[in-house]
Amino acid sequence: MEAVVNKIIPFSAVDGPGNRTAVFLQGCNFNCQYCHNPETIGKKNPYTSVMTPEGVMAEVEKNIPFIRGITVSGGECTLQAGFLQELFSLAKEKGLTTLADSNGSYDFSQDEGLLSVMDGAMIDIKAFFPEDHLRITGQDIEQVLKNSLFLAEKGKLFEIRTVISPELFDAPETVRQICKFFEEYNKKKLIRYKLIAFRPMGVRKAYVKNLTVPDEAFMEELKTIAEGYGYADTIII
Numbered sequence: 001m002e003a004v005v006n007k008i009i010p011f012s013a014v015d016g017p018g019n020r021t022a023v024f025l026q027g028c029n030f031n032c033q034y035c036h037n038p039e040t041i042g043k044k045n046p047y048t049s050v051m052t053p054e055g056v057m058a059e060v061e062k063n064i065p066f067i068r069g070i071t072v073s074g075g076e077c078t079l080q081a082g083f084l085q086e087l088f089s090l091a092k093e094k095g096l097t098t099l100a101d102s103n104g105s106y107d108f109s110q111d112e113g114l115l116s117v118m119d120g121a122m123i124d125i126k127a128f129f130p131e132d133h134l135r136i137t138g139q140d141i142e143q144v145l146k147n148s149l150f151l152a153e154k155g156k157l158f159e160i161r162t163v164i165s166p167e168l169f170d171a172p173e174t175v176r177q178i179c180k181f182f183e184e185y186n187k188k189k190l191i192r193y194k195l196i197a198f199r200p201m202g203v204r205k206a207y208v209k210n211l212t213v214p215d216e217a218f219m220e221e222l223k224t225i226a227e228g229y230g231y232a233d234t235i236i237i
Contacts (some may be wrong), residue, residue, distance in 0.1 A: 001052065001083050001086055002023065002083070003025055003051060004044050005023065005024070005049050006039065006040045006235070007024045008022070008024070008056065008060075009022040009024075010063050011025075011066065015073065015101065016069065016071045016099045016120075016158070017069075018068030019067050019068055020070060020099075021060045021063050021067050022068055022071045022072075022073050023071070023072045023073070024072075024073050025040075025073070025074045025075050025076075025080050026045070026048045026074070027040070027043050027080070028041045028076045028103070029079060029139070030126075030139050032136060033135075033136050034136070034165070034208050034211065035170070036199070038073075041075065045106055051088055051170065052115050053083060053087040054090065055217075056087055057087065060096070061094065064094060067096070068096070069091070069099065070087075070091050071098075072084055072087065072100055073100075073101035074101070074102075074216065076105065076106075077105075078105070081106065081111060081114055082087060084114060084118075085111075085113050088118055091117075097164075098118050099122060100157060101121075101122045102121055102123055102124070103124050103126070103137075104125070104145075107147055108151055108154075109147070114155060120156045120158030120159075121158060121160070122158055123148045123157065123160050124159075124161045124163075125144065125145075125162050127168070127169050127174060128174045128175070128177040128178050128181070129141075129143070130142070132168070132174070136169075138166060144197055152182055152185035152191070152206065157191055157237040159194055160191060160192070161195075161196060162174065162178065162193075162195060163196045164197055164214050164218075164222060165198035165213070166212050166214060167211050168198070169219065170213075171222060172222065173220045175226055176225055178230075179193070179225065179230075179231060183229055184231075187230060190233050191231065192231075193226050193231045193234045194237060195222050195223060195226070195232070195236050196237050198212075198213055200213070201223075206226065219236045222236075223236055
């Protein structure tokens with residue numbers, strides 16, 4: 001089995017717990033207005049490589065014992081779910097933890113094989129209200145919330161993420177609703193909530209570059225809201 005790989009970052013401290021190797025697969029089924037990795041959206045570009053799970057794992061092994069695990073992102077990594085399962089299986093054999101960074105569109109409930117070798121998922125909740133999500137991503141949010149809830153029920157929702165700019169949506173109310181949605185599961189097993197301040201670097205569309213970058217006070221306000229719902233592990237980046 002092969003997959004199109006955009007890049008491999010040997011050491012990352014922002015893609016899950018501890019030092020990790022981050023693998024970015026090519027291709028995405030969302031078209032987010034503020035996408036910071038537009039080069040990963042198409043099926044390929046001049047900088048991609050076609051690799052096997054064994055080939056990727058050979059690169060990962062170069063970083064052992066300096067890493068705790070691997071995180072596979074994209075693009076949307078679950079578009080190549082079979083490859084993802086094989087790579088995670090190889091990583092588990094080496095004693096590494098395995099995380100998937102996903103937009104939540106994949107129905108994990110139909111893939112016991114992947115779940116069995118995946119320690120957790122980091123899900124981007126792009127917005128909460130359907131009209132906002134459709135406007136921002138071009139896709140419906142219903143499946144995202146359903147899949148995220150399934151992962152939370154299984155104790156495999158490690159992290160949720162939301163990109164914040166005041167023009168994107170009502171950020172305080174969005175954070176409140178997301179917190180309420182997962183509140184009962186967060187009480188059972190702490191879910192990290194990562195609030196990401198929008199930044200214009202790398203975005204494709206000119207008008208998106210003019211979105212407001214939220215200031216520290218605004219982000220702290222959102223963090224306080226999340227902490228008020230019991231999300232003790234809330235991070236601003």
